[in-house]
């Protein structure tokens with residue numbers, strides 16, 4: 001059995017950020033494992049012009065360690081792109097640039113990273129946590145779970161393997177397979193950023209579909225709020241205030257600030273509107289389009305004509321409505337979970353009265369009595385406990401610096417006050 005001090009599971013931005021914060025400290029032996037052999041950042045949505053919804057300063061390290069060799073700007077500099085990037089007047093990176101930046105960080109981290117290795121189990125044995133992977137067993141004092149989220153795919157009457165229906169996380173691959181879209185009808189279910197990006201992508205080339213239907217549950221499209229006051233919640237001060245608040249207040253805060261995390265960027269909506277303006281002005285006969293608000297998808301079924309039938313409820317009339325399409329894209333978001341490690345957490349970690357895992361201020365899980373001398377950290381796993389900062393890059397650097405300080409047993413990173421506009425109280 002191999003051993004290390006800390007095992008990091010998953011090499012997405014959360015654990016890459018933590019690894020970058022641990023790198024260069026000889027006092028800690030850590031290992032990072034990632035199930036994919038060639039990890040890409042949300043590959044299915046790496047559309048050519050898609051941009052991040054967050055500032056280039058909110059990379060893996062900058063907000064807690066601006067002098068780090070792992071900043072996005074160091075990546076640009078090393079690749080001779082810095083001048084051109086700045087002259088292009090970007091303030092939020094292209095998603096494809098960010099993906100390349102993550103790959104560069106992964107490479108820089110070197111031999112401690114093991115790609116193509118999936119964690120399959122976790123148990124407690126003789127005062128250590130033992131990870132079973134598809135390659136080895138690895139004993140560690142601490143484990144950090146950074147396993148991300150999984151696509152939320154509603155259960156319907158249709159066979160889940162039906163290729164006419166797919167989640168937005170597979171969009172690029174399926175779009176390639178579908179080839180020329182002329183003559184086809186496509187429905188997009190969901191009212192968020194991914195749905196809007198897919199819609200624009202589908203009308204950007206000449207081979208546009210014959211008919212496009214966009215169904216959103218809300219009675220209005222939620223617009224992404226990136227204004228200065230919303231950014232106040234992506235600060236260490238707010239993180240401390242949020243954690244210290246009772247659960248009902250946290251829930252209210254999350255509802256109040258939902259649009260700071262979840263919504264369509266104004267520029268994107270404008271681009272869609274302008275694209276349809278041009279198509280209409282040119283007298284384009286297709287795509288015939290229907291943009292429908294207040295429609296909740298209830299089921300998908302085979303229409304018997306080769307098409308898929310979508311049943312949805314109209315929030316205004318309360319009536320069921322049926323819509324058909326050749327292809328249905330589910331831009332229905334993501335949900336948290338620990339995949340193969342979920343059963344292990346049932347035996348290792350405590351749950352509250354509602355059955356939810358209990359997360360501490362330092363991002364550890366509250367473990368069951370008798371499990372001592374070890375810690376399980378979880379990143380990007382509880383919006384309810386940490387707020388919208390948890391799933392977003394805006395808080396990644398702060399969270400990693402907090403965890404790194406705990407793992408190293410000293411304050412390597414100064415994670416202090418942030419001079420917010422609003423007085424969130426606390427000990428900043």
Ligand SMILES: Cc1cc2nc3c(=O)[nH]c(=O)nc-3n(C[C@H](O)[C@H](O)[C@H](O)COP(=O)(O)OP(=O)(O)OC[C@H]3O[C@@H](n4cnc5c(N)ncnc54)[C@H](O)[C@@H]3O)c2cc1C
Pocket residue numbers: 009010011012013014015033034035036039042045051052053054117118119120146147148149194339340379380391392393394
């Ligand atoms: C399309 C899209 C765009 C987004 N854009 C933004 C944005 O612009 N700004 C922003 O702030 N946030 C954005 N987000 C939010 C997103 O959650 C974060 O940006 C970020 O990807 C979270 O990082 P993570 O490491 O927690 O999870 P992930 O990026 O999902 O990484 C988790 C990793 O763990 C690996 N893994 C899972 N299980 C195992 C296992 N058993 N063994 C080994 N490895 C495993 C996975 O393969 C994956 O590589 C976006 C999300 C999506 C889906």
